[in-house]
Amino acid sequence: MELRNLKTFQVVAEHLNLTKAAEQLGYSQPTITLQIQALERELGHPLLNRVGKRTFLTPAGKIVKQHTDQLFYVLQHMAEGLNHLDMPVGPLVVAAPEFYCIQYMPQILKAYVETHPQVNLQVISCTSQETLRKIQAHEADIGIIAGTTSQPGIHSSVVDLEQFTLIASPDLMKDKTLADALVTFPFLSYQEGCNLDEFITQCLVELNYSPPSVIKCSSEETIKRSVLNQTGIALLSKVLVEKELRSGELFELYRFSKKAETSLVCLGRRREEPAIQTFMELVKDIWLSVREE
Template sequence: MDFKKYKTFQVVADTLNLTRAADQLGYSQPTITLQLQSLESELGVTLFNRVGKKTFLTPAGKLVKGYIDQTFSLLDEMEQELRKLDSPHGLLTVAAPEFYCTQYLSLIIHSYITQNPQVKLQLFSCDSNEAMKKVASNEADLAIIAGPCDSPIMDSLPLGKEDLVLVTTQELYLAHDTATLLAQYPFITYKSGSNIQRLVNECLEEYGFVLDHCIECVSDETIKRTVLHHTGIALLGSALVEEELRKGTLAEIHRFPGIIETSMVILKNRLEEKNIHSFAEIVKRIWTEM
């Protein structure tokens, strides 16, 4: 298929004037006439009729024009879509625990969108286990999680390590010794089977603390707020309680250094996708600066 002949036909059919068509195409009128004659011979139909000085499309010419317009429109669309592949575009979905969403990703998203305005970002707030499930099912393109990722289909890119801190309110800490606190007040923690709960259990075992009375919560932010209402004690990431410890509203009972590893998880077969790769690069750069 000679696209040049069809493009010449389309321009002539649009203008119905060989002089204007020659100006648009940069061809001489004899060249245009030869191309049209060749196309008519190839298709076995007459495409144009002349009545006096006016040129008209024949019924066959109108039919061919309709298909040619559709064809070139599709080709233009294809070229546009191919150009999009050279830069991030479309939808990017990120899943992460609530604390990471509010404290880290809000800044990262602003930086990413400034550099990649063609990308529409969607953020899911959920616990680490749910975030990994969303990545595995392609509901999320990537996730930021706390704790280990053992999935063989995912790549885990470490972002940093964080202490786990056993905390309660300053008032409870001053009113009771540690043994009384641990014996009389509930332990506020993550729901059973969650990613971070495994780390919590390991730390409690190391500390020699046996859980008798627990309150399970769906997010670390909920755990912190429950503790702040003088409900009991909790083992939380140091970044989450840093401000409260500094202000004195929470008190540190014990610290387990470097227990939580924060990671970005991505399906191995999607690592090189433009949206994912570009976002991952910004996350790695900004996370280390914060």
């Protein structure tokens, strides 16, 4: 049984006027007549009666009209339900280190809610490793991490390559060379398991640097403020310290050749969910422009 013929019958039964039905459906009257006749042959009952210039539903026509109305009501709601699958709705929890939350997230959130106001966003500030743990534990839907990951079940997509630099306070470096700093001052670094351990090791090897002592910090902001306070030297993203380098509050000792990835992460099986997919696409589209502001 063709839905097209049923739809034609529904419109004809609603108007009981072939001319109006033809105008609404965009068919010719002979086409409508052929479709109704085909439906009547398939059902084995006449559906319409004509008395003079007026059209009436037969008893069978009234039954078919009732069920046809119900059928297309269900089909309409099915289509609406399927359309909602393509629209991001509901809660979306985003986890990211503090630096990304401060530097990038305000602009990203503004752009996303303007396009998808029906999504309820929540942002959690935590380390890259904690971000990955929250993704695995379903405590966050999507994350932004320093570096990348090969954890099973996690989809990772690189959005940026960050330049890293070795920095110090100008006051700390008075009358001292890079060689002096490398053997004299403590090295401020991330806590182990920060997801940049391998990258940091490679940078230290490039500089042939073995710190005399290491101070572990929980966040990039803590490291930067400690360097500003002349506690020691540190390796940080150039984006994080660009303002202080321009103002002269910090001094660049060495710029590393290797760059660190910044990655979007989510559970692989959830990557095509509308809210996650649209958020990831937006971040990729505007990340670099936000960084350059």
